[in-house]
Amino acid sequence: MATTVRADQLQTPAHNPGASDETIWSPIDTLESVGIQRGDIKKFQEAGYHTADSILMTSARHLERIKGLSEAKVLKAQDSAGKVCRRLGFQSARAVREKRQSDVFHITTGSTELDNLLKGGIETGVVTEIVGEFRTGKTQLAMTLAVTSLMAQEQGGGNGAVLYLDSENAFSDERLAEIADRFGVDRDLADENVFVHNIYNEDNFEPAFKEAKRMIAEQQVSLVIVDSVMSVLRNEYQGRGELSARQQKLSQILYSIKRMAQEFNIAVVLTNQMCADPGCTFTNDAKKAVGGHVLAHLVNLRLYLRKGRGEQRIARIDKSCKHALGEATFELSAGGIMDVAQ
Structure with a gap:
């Protein structure tokens, strides 16, 4: 068993403000030093923008919807954000690799074999989707990550709190x-340090984000966990007549989630459900992930879970631009996700 991690040992990690002179994101207050009025900064904060990076990453068209901010003020804020952030502009592949090596870390899943498949665990700065049928371990993996994220980075953790958005009433203290x-x-x-927000x-979604x-x-x-991203939308949008509206709403939600991961360099994990695939004629029990191409395109990594023998589960990488497609076997236990007992 790992050395006990106490509440007073949760220290400020290197990927958060104040840990070093050069951080991944810049607090929105830094815009005041480059000419943005304090009152306008407060309006951005009230609208949900808390970093200079978020001003740079959001289109002027959207920012202009904030009450009290004119087009001129928005453009000036974006220009000022560009002076304090290092988000835009070309970088060499070497610079990209060095930045990734210094900024990105991984959070252990609790299973060495699964961690190896994921090259160290759940990666920060990207969105990971965990998809599977019922009882394949989606929520159990999410709950395990909620604990391991609290551990020190030297122990395979994230050394930070966890935000758990629960739309299935699945969180269990x-x-x-x-x-x-x-x-x-x-x-x-x-x-x-695990904070739960129910989604009904x-x-x-918008006020929760x-x-x-x-x-x-x-x-x-x-770490931010959304368990699950599709359950509410499947209930509120029903039938082909509402499919287009559902996918547009899903796209908005996923864009907010993905930008959050990039803006703050945090790990974001979504769980997702399965549905029958009537278009597949090659198997008697064909299933596919809910959410269609919109969800498939916007997540960075899709991890598909299926049942094995007893409490064993098999994880397969179905989509990733960084990982080779492969499988890993793990086991569900009272202590969460773990390696298969030999």
């Missing part, structure tokens, strides 16, 4: 405590 015991994480640390309908970005800007957060 009892499971959190059991998994924390397995990893030697103090229960008080888990209770005080599609309208809850707005609050999440505020929390990430103010404290050390290493």
